[in-house]
Amino acid sequence: MVDFSAISLENQEVIDFLRRDLRLKSIYQEIISQKIVSQVAQEQALSVTAEEVQAELDKIRYENYFEHPAQLLAWLAEQMSTLSDLQQRIYERLLSQKLARHLFSEAAQNFFSQHRSEFEQALIYRIKIPYESLAYEVFYQIEEEELNFFEAAHLYDANESRRLQCGYAGKQQRGEISPEIAERLFNAQIGEVLGPFKNADNTYELFLVDEIFPPTLTSTLYESLLNQMFQEWIENRLDIYISSLRPSQDTERS
Structure with missing residues (x-):
């Protein structure tokens, strides 16, 4: 691995490169977002303990097979970083997670309760x-039991990876499927073949529902809802922050 630690670049060189590479805006956004998190967390009396940071450090060592602290330090040096940098980054990440839960834990649960049907899942x-004519021909062949759905998928599905799995599309939430198709799918009998449904690209689809799963607020779904709400909140606070700077900037220009 190439060691970049001996290379010296001017700060302006780095900024100019990031600007040309169209990454400067996203970095500005991340820095300001972290400032907002730190300020609001302080207002809400939230903090991260040294023990929590150390637990995350131990995870990093375990995941990277670093048996000794010196291996972690050597790896950080290769990344042109330090243990202090990593600890600070862990602190900021944990603080963001705590603030997200503090602000939106109840809201995420309420959203799930109010939109339960959207999180119903089907194994399809x-x-x-x-072609429409072929789609109906395949449908009638399945109806007449001339071939089963899985054989038809293996023969006719235009999606190659799915064709190799005999049409298997996995679990899908109701909210991920167009409303008119979802209404039919989630009211279908298990094993019932539905379609053909016309797609926006003028192709046609047949569906088979293998199992229906009631909506459940899993830890993964909870974290997803929490993160979505938190990101929307961050974006709103960023807009407010940027708007607050505009009057002074306009005054300076005049």
Whole structure:
């Protein structure tokens, strides 16, 4: 691995490169977002303990197979970073997580309760067929038991990876499927073949529902809702922050 630690670059060189590479805005956004998090967390009396930071450090050592602290330090040096930098980054990440839970834990649970049906899941198989006439022909062959759905998927599905899995599309939430199709799918009998449904690209699809799963607020779904709400809040606070700077900037220009 190339060691960059001996290379010296002027700060302006780095900024100019990031500007040319169209990454400067995102870095500004991340820095200001972290300032907002730190300020609001302080207002809410939230903090991260040294023990919590150390626990995350131990995870990093375990995940990277660093048996000794010296290996972690050597790896950080290769990244042109320090243990203090890593500890600060861990602190900031944990603080953001605590603030997200503090602000939106109840809201995430309420959103799930109010939109339960959107999180209903179905284990489905599907066949995408490029022509309407062929789609109906395949459908009638399945109906007449001339071939089963899985054989038809293996023969006709235009999606190659799905064709190799005989139409298997996995679990999908109701909210991820167009409303008119979702209404049929989630009211279908298990094993019932539905379609053909016309897609926006003028292809046609057949569906088979293998299993229906009631909506459940899993830890993964909870974290997803929490993160979405937190990111929307951050974006709103960023807009407020930037707007607050504009009058003074306009005054300076005049």
